[in-house]
Amino acid sequence: MPSQSNTKFGHLPLALPPNADYKKQCVEVPGTKRPGQTAHYRGSAFPFVTLESPNVFTNLVEIYDEGFLRAKGGPFLGTRPVISTNPLKYANYHEWQSWTEVDARRRALGSALHKLFQTGKVGGGDLPTVGIWSKNCATWQIIDLALQAYGKVGVSLYDTLGKDAAEFIVNHSELSIIFATPSHIPALLKLAPKCPVMKVIVAMEPLDSKEKSVLTAWGESLGVEIKELAEIEEFGRANLIEVIPATSEQIATICYTSGTTGLPKGVVITHGAMAQAVQAYLHQFQLDTETTMMSFLPLAHIYERVMELIAVAVGAQIGYTTGDPLVLLEDLAVLKPHFVPLVPRVLNRIYQSAMAAGTAPGVKGALFRKAVATKLYNLRTTGEFYHALWDRLVFRKLNNVLGGKMKLITTGSAPISANVMDFLKVGLLTEVVEGYGMTENCGSFVRTWSYDATSSGTVGSPLPNCELKLLDVPSMGYSAEDKPHPRGEICMRGAQRFTCYYKDPQKTAETIDDEGWLHTGDVGLLDDCLRLKIIDRVKNIMKLAQGEYVALENVENIYSGSPLVAQLYVHGDSLQSYLIAVAVPDPIQFASLVSRVKGKPVAPEDLKALTEATKDPQIVAAFLAELQKKARAAKLKGFEMIKRIYLTTTPMTTENGCLTPTLKIKRKETYTFFKEPLDALYALGEPSGSSSKL
Incomplete structure (x- = not known):
């Protein structure tokens, strides 16, 4: 490999070992199981690494x-x-x-x-x-x-x-x-x-x-x-x-997290923490x-x-x-990169634009649909990522849109739906890896394994210098003893963990416990292959009027899996018995829906027609009906389903205060921005025939 050197770091990067067991991606640390939590888990592909290990980056x-x-x-x-x-x-x-x-x-x-x-x-x-x-x-x-x-x-x-x-x-x-x-x-x-x-x-x-x-x-x-x-x-x-x-203990940066509420927190990160984050990703990343x-x-x-x-x-x-x-x-066409880190919002756009090809009339659309169906079937049954015929005829064009030389795309910072990930894996002709981390661990905690055919919907297993455990969340009914999969709050420990919140010992103590575990506030489960799947958030729980608890982010993630949705904000009020939402439709998919419902073609570029369509009760009803297919497939309970929806072509942005700079929804600000239409939806009363108690 051209980048190898004769230094003590010359062995990096390391490829996934050929005998890596995809069916068992974590190993239990013996003697660590205690009541109220799972055992400690480490990744199974590589030996465990610390700052004290030989030949590792320390600054x-x-x-x-x-x-x-x-x-x-x-x-x-x-x-x-x-x-x-x-x-x-x-x-x-x-x-x-x-x-x-x-x-x-x-x-x-x-x-x-x-x-x-x-x-x-x-x-x-x-x-x-x-x-x-x-x-x-x-x-x-x-x-x-x-x-x-x-x-x-x-x-x-x-x-x-x-x-x-x-x-x-x-x-x-x-x-x-x-x-x-x-x-x-x-x-x-x-x-x-x-x-x-x-x-x-x-x-x-x-x-x-x-x-x-x-x-x-x-x-x-x-x-x-x-x-x-x-x-x-x-x-x-x-x-x-x-x-x-x-030195490894020296502070390298204070990284302020935007936060979805309140003022930013200053995350203090040392040279050792950032160096170890890099060390971790140089296992498997072949650059x-x-x-x-x-x-x-x-x-x-x-x-x-x-x-x-x-x-x-x-x-x-x-x-x-x-x-x-x-x-x-x-930019991609000019640079022709081999590697680009992206976020789900961008990848969803690529997916939606690509899938629009499937709606093309005649042979072109039929070929695309056949190619996608064949490759997805192969991925899910035999684990095959490539197909000699369809890659040459159909998918090479998608790879060319990315510059033609792409070898690795990473995604993180927000959830991405399993269906989108599966399509990206077979459609882009490049390795697509999902990871999960936060500012507080240098964005370096777990990641999916290279060419893991069944990993979509999970975020993989711990990097070689991290430990993972799940902690019971009794108030939400999550337990390490749950069957078939243990569930609980995700906790991590490792050299890339942050030191403290700058000048805020109270928040630091709330986040890092006495044993050095970082409490993420996210809820996860370990699947059959011992991969982590994020299923909920400890906070952002609200109680509906009838006493049922709803995890709003979880509901958002499920509905956002619909190709019709570009952005979605789910809103609940403790004085009400049901949920409502604001959706910004994807223009390509929305134009197709409007054309179908109205029986006359509407172009995705016709913003005026699309804006008018968002106010049409027939279109709004059809839009919500399409979204409910996702909710039913995910087996959402009746009270977790959106009962009314407001459609708008006005996106949620950092400029209008609805999004953080890392593109997460700021709940309070988004409600304030859309207060008038949201309050108007609740003023209509609960839709007749809907059962929020199911």
């Missing part, structure tokens, strides 16, 4: 050094240059910075920051924290690599964070210096009177002379210095020092110096950061996209 500087050694000065970070601003147009190629160029910039930036903290120009807080506020770009990664190499603590602000959250994070983590894209600098300067700790703002892109003079004068009036990145790098080259060795990875998800999110660090560890290339989801397919 982020080691990871960078390994990649630098393997890459031998080859291309590292790529960007699509802007060739026109009005209209905005990107080049159909990437400009690459080599590992050697990035290394020089990393050293210059790190040296400059070290000197600024040393002289007291910045700093003064408990930790040497440095902020980054930008969408994904090569500069974001270079700054972060500099922080890792010179003992600084990175704090990322989400590109979509609101003013209140940004103000909170700046003050809470005591950010005296912040690297930001020019578009964010005015927002930071407006916050400056409320953020006395802020002393320097560095523009991550060049400023034109007029812009610089206005921002500099504004900054001076507030006691904040405005610098350009080139100035900081020049200052660093004049004060160059060697990289500062890192090397020839690999090109696409950076699409926010780098402020731990999932993307760890995935990019995996690419760094093997000396791979990372290409940065335009950042516009509407241009994703174009």
Whole structure:
């Protein structure tokens, strides 16, 4: 393999052993079973690894050094240059910075920051924290690599964070210096009177002379210095020092979780934790110096950061996209990546667009339906992922849409339906892996095994340095003794677990117990193959008027499995006996439904017609009837079913406050946003003939 090296990490990455037992993906740690919980489980494919194990990554500087050694000065970070601003147009190629160029910039930036903290120009807080506020770009990664190499603590602000959250994070983590894209600098300067700790703002892109003079004068009036990145790098080259060795206990980052309620929590993550997250994924992930990875998800999110660090560890290339989801397919076509981490929301769109081909008239649609049916049947009966005829005739086209070279897609951060996963496995001609983690364990806990034909609907088994157990949740009727599968709150332990919530010992104590277990708040079961399946959430339980408890997220996940749904929010009121919902229909599937019900064609692009259709009682009834098929298939109880639904073409977004930056629904804010139509649904009273007591 091109990326192997002669260092102590040269054995990485490791392939799944040929004798791995897909039927038994966990092993019980002997003598760990206790009342009220399962035994402790570890993954069965590899020996257990800790920070003390020989030849493992213990800090982020080691990871960078390994990649630098393997890459031998080859291309590292790529960007699509802007060739026109009005209209905005990107080049159909990437400009690459080599590992050697990035290394020089990393050293210059790190040296400059070290000197600024040393002289007291910045700093003064408990930790040497440095902020980054930008969408994904090569500069974001270079700054972060500099922080890792010179003992600084990175704090990322989400590109979509609101003013209140940004103000909170700046003050809470005591950010005296912040690297930001020019578009964010005015927002930071407006916050400056409320953020006395802020002393320097560095523009991550060049400023034109007029812009610089206005921002500099504004900054001076507030006691904040405005610098350009080139100035900081020049200052660093004049004060160059060697990289500062890192330790596993050293804090690498404070990663603020957006949270679906309240202010963000600062998750304190060490070098050792992040290094071990990378170590874990280098079991099975077959990446090397020839690999090109696409950076699409926010780098402020731990999932993307760890995935990019995996690419760094093997000396791979990372290409940065335009950042516009509407241009994703174009970005894929230009970069032709081998590896891309995505989230279910994006994969659902790919699935829905692909499945629309099955509705095409005549031979074309018939061929697609036959190809899908054949491959799904083979997957589910014989475990076959490939088919010589159908792959060549049908599915190679789908792979070409992804750039034609895709070898690995990962998904995490939210549930994805088993049906969608099965289709992606057979339709995209690439390995598709689902994982489950959280910011508090560096997004690194369990993952499905490579080419596991029956894993869809599960999130796999623990990575080689994690332990898993399930804890009874008596209030919800979940027990480690449940048959046929033990059920309970998912708890994890391992080297990639976070240290604490910054300045919040109470929340830390609520999340990490005395034995070091992280309590996730999710409920899971272990299936026949000892794979984890997430089935519920300990919180987000509400009681209906008749006393029945409902897990709203679970209901949402089931209904969202319908191809008709682009987004769904389920709402319950304790004074009411039934559930209602807001749905944003998928335009392609919705156009097909409207055309069928109305008997005349409606195009997915005809937003006006689709918007009118959302107000048509006949269409709304047909839409809900289709959704109920999912509910019945999942055996939802009567009181768990949606009884009335409001359709809208207005999506839930971070901008309108309905979604967190990681695209999870903010329940309180979403209800407020849709309060009028939701209250109107309840005002209609319970639908006649519906039995919410079933």
